[in-house]
Amino acid sequence: MTLKRNNPPPVFGVDGVEYIEPNRFILDNGVELFTMKSGDQEVVKIDFSFRAGSWYAQSRLDSIMAALMLQEGTKTLKASEIANTFDFYGAQFSSSSSYDYNYITLLSLKKYLHHLLPLVSEIIRNSSFPEEEFEIVRQKRKQRAIVDSGRVGLIAQKGFLRNLFGEGHPYSPVGSPEFFDTISLSDVKSHYDNFYRSDNMTITASGFVDSEVIQLITGNFSSTWGNSDTAERENIQQLPIADKLVFIEKEGANQNAVAIGKLFPTQNHPDFPGIKLLCTILGGYFGSRLMSNIREDKGYTYSIQASPISFLHHGVFLIFAEVKTDKTEATVKEIFHEMEKLNSELITEKELIPIQNYLLGRILEDFDGPFARAQTFSSLREVNLDFEFYDRLIHAIKTTTPQEIRELSQKYLAPETMSTIIAGIR
Amino acid sequence: MIQFEKTILANGLRVIVHTDRSTPFVAVNVCYNVGAKHEDSSRTGFAHLFEHLTFGGSKHVPDFDTPIQNVGGTNNAFTTNDITNYYITVPANNIETALWLESDRMVGPKFTKKGLEVQRKVVIEEFRQRNLNKPYGDTWHLLRDLSYKVHPYRWPTIGLTPEHIEQATLEEVKDFFFHHYAPNNAVLVITGNITPDHAFRMAEKWFSDIPEREIKNLAIFPEPVQTQGRELTVHRDVPIDTFYVAWHMSSRLDKDFYAADLLSDILSGGNSSRVEERLVKGQKLFAEADVFLSGENDPGLFIATGKLNDGVNFESGRQALIEEVLKSAETEVTPHELEKVKNKVEAEQVFNEIGYLEKAMQLAAYEILGDAGQINRQADHYRNVSADDIRKVASGILRPENCNLLNYLSLKK
Numbered sequence: 001m002t003l004k005r006n007n008p009p010p011v012f013g014v015d016g017v018e019y020i021e022p023n024r025f026i027l028d029n030g031v032e033l034f035t036m037k038s039g040d041q042e043v044v045k046i047d048f049s050f051r052a053g054s055w056y057a058q059s060r061l062d063s064i065m066a067a068l069m070l071q072e073g074t075k076t077l078k079a080s081e082i083a084n085t086f087d088f089y090g091a092q093f094s095s096s097s098s099y100d101y102n103y104i105t106l107l108s109l110k111k112y113l114h115h116l117l118p119l120v121s122e123i124i125r126n127s128s129f130p131e132e133e134f135e136i137v138r139q140k141r142k143q144r145a146i147v148d149s150g151r152v153g154l155i156a157q158k159g160f161l162r163n164l165f166g167e168g169h170p171y172s173p174v175g176s177p178e179f180f181d182t183i184s185l186s187d188v189k190s191h192y193d194n195f196y197r198s199d200n201m202t203i204t205a206s207g208f209v210d211s212e213v214i215q216l217i218t219g220n221f222s223s224t225w226g227n228s229d230t231a232e233r234e235n236i237q238q239l240p241i242a243d244k245l246v247f248i249e250k251e252g253a254n255q256n257a258v259a260i261g262k263l264f265p266t267q268n269h270p271d272f273p274g275i276k277l278l279c280t281i282l283g284g285y286f287g288s289r290l291m292s293n294i295r296e297d298k299g300y301t302y303s304i305q306a307s308p309i310s311f312l313h314h315g316v317f318l319i320f321a322e323v324k325t326d327k328t329e330a331t332v333k334e335i336f337h338e339m340e341k342l343n344s345e346l347i348t349e350k351e352l353i354p355i356q357n358y359l360l361g362r363i364l365e366d367f368d369g370p371f372a373r374a375q376t377f378s379s380l381r382e383v384n385l386d387f388e389f390y391d392r393l394i395h396a397i398k399t400t401t402p403q404e405i406r407e408l409s410q411k412y413l414a415p416e417t418m419s420t421i422i423a424g425i426r
Numbered sequence: 427m428i429q430f431e432k433t434i435l436a437n438g439l440r441v442i443v444h445t446d447r448s449t450p451f452v453a454v455n456v457c458y459n460v461g462a463k464h465e466d467s468s469r470t471g472f473a474h475l476f477e478h479l480t481f482g483g484s485k486h487v488p489d490f491d492t493p494i495q496n497v498g499g500t501n502n503a504f505t506t507n508d509i510t511n512y513y514i515t516v517p518a519n520n521i522e523t524a525l526w527l528e529s530d531r532m533v534g535p536k537f538t539k540k541g542l543e544v545q546r547k548v549v550i551e552e553f554r555q556r557n558l559n560k561p562y563g564d565t566w567h568l569l570r571d572l573s574y575k576v577h578p579y580r581w582p583t584i585g586l587t588p589e590h591i592e593q594a595t596l597e598e599v600k601d602f603f604f605h606h607y608a609p610n611n612a613v614l615v616i617t618g619n620i621t622p623d624h625a626f627r628m629a630e631k632w633f634s635d636i637p638e639r640e641i642k643n644l645a646i647f648p649e650p651v652q653t654q655g656r657e658l659t660v661h662r663d664v665p666i667d668t669f670y671v672a673w674h675m676s677s678r679l680d681k682d683f684y685a686a687d688l689l690s691d692i693l694s695g696g697n698s699s700r701v702e703e704r705l706v707k708g709q710k711l712f713a714e715a716d717v718f719l720s721g722e723n724d725p726g727l728f729i730a731t732g733k734l735n736d737g738v739n740f741e742s743g744r745q746a747l748i749e750e751v752l753k754s755a756e757t758e759v760t761p762h763e764l765e766k767v768k769n770k771v772e773a774e775q776v777f778n779e780i781g782y783l784e785k786a787m788q789l790a791a792y793e794i795l796g797d798a799g800q801i802n803r804q805a806d807h808y809r810n811v812s813a814d815d816i817r818k819v820a821s822g823i824l825r826p827e828n829c830n831l832l833n834y835l836s837l838k839k
Contacts, residue, residue: 003635005486005530009522014498039448041776071697079707083697088766090773109773136707139735143713146665147733150561252663254559255551286501287491299547302555322555324547354496361498364517368449369780 014360017367017394019387022204022377025214028222029198034377035214036206036370042110044207045371046117046217047378048124052102052195054170055313061174061183062191065137067097069188070104072133075126079133082119091116095123099171100312101382102195110208117220124196125225129189138180145177152250153322156257156423159248163419164263164316166240171311197226202381206374239263239314248423256328256424257320260335262417264317267310267383273396274408275308277359281347281405282306282338282413283319285358289338290319298334300327312383317412325425332420339418342409346402359397363390428785428801431622432793437638438610441629442789442798443622446782452618452625453783454514454524456532457790459613460606461508462585463578463724464643471585474505475549475594476602480512482541484530497523505583508723509794515783518619521628528614529632532607542596550588557584561664565834572658573672573727573830577649579720608639613793617786649674649725655826659833666713667734669744670832671751672727673823675719679795684807685819686719686728691767692759692816693717693730693751698766701750710735711743717751723795728823740835755821758813771808 022034057063071086071093072079086093089112094105104124108116148154158173165172198221205217242262265272276284283290283306290304304321323331366376380389400408430444465472481503483489494501499516512531514524557563566582574580585591614633616625652674676682694701694717705711715732730751734743778784792800 003631005526005533008493009520009526011497011523012517012519014517039780041779043776043780080698080703083702084766087696087698088762088769090770092777107777109776133707136710139710140713143666143733143735147561150663150665152559153555254554285491285495287489287495295548296544299544299551302548302552322551322559324551324554354492357498358495361495361500361517364450364498368451371780 011357013357014364017363017390019367019390020373021387022374025218027218029224031198031201031203031221033203033205033214033217034374035209036204036374036377037209038370039207042208044108044110044113044205044209044213045374046106046120047204047374048104048120049202049204049378049382050102050196050200051100052191052200053098053100055100056195057170057191058187059183060168060170060172061179062188063102064097065134065141065183065188066191066196067095067102068137068141069129069134069192070095070123070127072137073128073130074122075128077119077122079130082123085115085119089115093120110213113213113216117216121220124201127192129185129192131185134185134188138183142177142180145180149177150250152253152255152257152423153320155248155250156259156421157318157320159246159423160259160261160318160419160421161316163242163246163421164239165314166237169237169239171314193227198224199226202378204374204378206370242419244419246419246421247426248421249426250424253325253424255322256325256422257322258328258331258335259318259320259421260332260418261316261318262419264308264315264412266312266315267385267389269315271408271412272308272310273393274400274404275412276393277355277397277400278342278405278408278412279306279308279317280355280359281351282342285355287354289341290321290335293338294321294323294331294334298327298330300324300331310383328422328424332422336415336418339409339413339415342413343406345406347405348402352402356397360394363394366390428779428789430789430798431626432798433626435609435630435634437634437636438608439629439633439636440613440793441626441633442613442615442793443620443625444615444617444785444789445621446618446785449618449782450517451515451782452518452521452524452616452620453786454516454521454528455511455615455617455783455786455790456513456528457509457511457613457615457787457794458607459611459794460510461506462581462583463507463646464606465578465581466644467578467580467586469590469594469598470581470587471549471583471591472594472598472602473510474583474585475545475591476599477503477505477510477512478545478549479537479541479599480531480535482538482545483536484527485534485536487527487530490527490531493523493527499524501527506722507579507583509791511787511790513783513786521616521620521625522632525628525632529636532609532612532633532636535603537596537600539596542594542599546591546594549584549591553584553588553591562662562668562834564662565670565832568658568660568834569670569672569729569830569832572656572832573674574649576647577724578646579649579722579724579726604639605642608641609633609636610638611641613790615786615790615793617789618782646724652828652830655829655831657831657833659835661835661837664834664836665838667740667836668731668834669740670834671730671744671748672830672832673825673828675726675728675823677725678721678723679800681807682819682822685811685815686823688764688767688771688808688811689754689759689816689820690717690719690728691770692763693754695767695770701747705732705746705750709746711738711746715747740833744833752824755817755824758817761813764811764813764816768808768811772805775805
């Protein structure tokens with residue numbers, strides 16, 4: 001039998017996603033512990049999340065610096081002793097900060113957890129913020145910010161957020177590396193004292209989480225710590241009226257960076273699932289309209305994307321590309337042209353069906369394995385959603401009609417509502 | 427331990443299957459034994475340009491992306507100095523779509539003038555984005571060119587200059603395909619939610635009719651032993667002075683590789699490493715410093731680099747890092763240090779056994795090196811390294827006449 005290469009093999013749709021809810025435990029101090037057990041490898045990942053992101057910071061970088069200082073010493077251990085313990089057991093420890101949350105993550109072989117969890121507990125409760133280490137971390141980050149300030153892509157993305165949120169807003173990146181000189185150790189320390197407390201923490205454990213592991217976690221994290229009377233910060237800074245066009249000069253740029261977008265609904269908004277589909281059509285996958293037009297047809301760029309980005313309190317829509325300098329104007333024109341097309345023409349079934357299937361495949365990936373499931377669960381929980389969000393997302397993907405897609409586009413992608421930020425040369 | 431089964435089709439295609447029931451997906455990974463090192467020195471960047479071109483469709487498939495999206499999958503590829511690797515992940519029941527596409531890529535791409543024209547532009551923009559428009563983006567061009575005089579590791583995968591890519595013709599592209607893309611020059615690895623039996627049957631169905639082809643590789647001459655230290659200084663529009671020190675070392679499967687790898691970990695793997703403790707935190711000379719291996723298949727480089735802190739004298743900072751590295755050729759590492767880096771390697775190997783796609787790529791990479799079974803012997807190779815081995819390997823590598831020094835200085839100073 002000869003093979004018929006012209007005939008594609010049959011296509012099987014994604015018919016259902018197995019969510020598998022995590023197990024939920026409440027520790028004696030009220031902390032919630034979620035566990036996702038599966039896998040044969042004796043590896044455990046434990047995430048500790050705190051409502052302690054830049055949203056809560058007194059001054060813009062306090063939250064990031066607090067996260068970075070957590071491996072730099074505790075009341076009983078020096079930075080070198082902490083580093084040596086994690087390294088000796090081959091564990092990966094990270095402490096990071098984002099817009100709304102700060103995180104601590106430990107990835108370890110199960111057999112070493114009893115050495116490592118007491119150390120993580122000591123770090124969360126008793127970090128000492130030594131001055132010498134603080135200066136080293138400050139210097140390191142400032143140097144990195146100086147290097148980053150030469151990259152047009154980052155210049156445009158930061159300029160984009162500053163334009164939407166205004167100087168000083170917690171979601172607005174700081175303007176210059178010199179800002180690092182203004183951070184005070186005592187502010188950073190109080191950020192830690194105020195927000196890394198037991199009643200502000202959630203634990204998610206995934207992988208080989210058997211009863212022994214659960215016992216180790218409860219044994220180390222069940223008592224109460226921190227000032228539970230710290231008032232929650234309400235951030236009510238007024239957003240500015242964003243400029244429609246911002247040009248940021250970067251001498252000698254070899255490519256220009258283009259960022260186009262606006263404030264957008266968050267993930268909690270009822271329209272979000274439909275918006276997700278809409279943004280995917282425009283610039284959310286390799287075969288998207290922006291990629292097909294600006295990369296695959298014209299070759300102006302290596303890559304271009306459009307995405308809805310959701311923080312807890314605001315969302316943004318961002319189209320981003322680094323382009324050939326003399327094709328900057330042409331690229332911007334094509335981007336607006338693609339938005340106008342979505343606003344006026346109906347998408348064909350031929351284009352829509354593969355996008356639906358593609359998105360269903362990505363959803364399947366969000367639930368592929370314990371680590372992915374735990375990550376999906378946590379990121380929903382952070383914005384006060386649960387797996388029911390995926391029911392709505394799947395429904396929107398499967399049932400949103402071409403007419404509804406055009407209506408969503410008219411509602412959310414009106415060209416005159418967009419801001420355009422260009423970094424590079426004129 | 428990663429269990430796998432292997433068979434070889436009549437046309438020479440090696441097929442490897444690993445079952446992982448923890449995922450609803452399968453990965454179809456095709457690795458070709460062709461990378462930047464197989465290029466003509468006047469036509470560099472070709473393997474990578476070619477990777478881009480193959481996504482423009484093939485003999486019987488008008489475009490690659492739509493059919494993959496249509497079955498809920500993803501696909502991508504990468505090119506290194508040694509290999510070109512394509513991969514598709516799909517929900518397991520759609521494996522045939524992935525095999526249909528990858529086998530047709532092997533049958534022959536659709537070569538069009540327009541496709542070539544556009545991808546030349548895209549790759550040149552990639553060149554600009556990654557190498558020309560980014561601070562320190564030309565580091566690897568400089569360091570490779572300084573360290574290699576004969577071996578084609580002299581250029582990075584993106585190529586020596588955008589001109590080579592601009593000049594590529596359709597004829598050359600076709601030649602390149604028929605000389606390198608063939609079942610007998612490739613490895614197909616299937617991992618994920620599938621039995622070996624089923625996977626082998628599917629591989630046979632889609633790949634067995636592709637004819638064996640004559641592979642025409644340019645001779646790759648080994649890099650001659652370096653007999654004199656080299657130094658290059660450049661000034662660029664960057665904010666911070668940096669430098670790279672590169673010494674020639676063994677190939678990937680040489681027994682010395684493992685000792686060198688552990689040494690680089692002792693020197694700079696993790697916050698408790700020597701360089702981090704003594705030079706970054708102790709003497710506060712660097713904002714960042716790193717010691718690492720280029721890790722390629724043929725004899726590679728052992729590299730030390732640092733970005734100096736403001737106010738630190740360039741030469742004394744550089745000297746401090748070089749001396750810290752050289753100490754390991756004189757005195758043995760401590761038993762505690764050795765145990766620590768071995769634990770780290772052991773843990774990393776277990777972590778790496780979790781992703782089905784990562785396993786597919788690793789199995790393919792080891793098979794290209796000669797034997798996929800190497801994947802399960804790595805742990806032993808590392809475990810068997812002694813402190814004495816590390817000192818001996820260090821003293822073999824870290825000789826002044828084997829050393830290449832790149833000073834990358836800020837124009838502002």
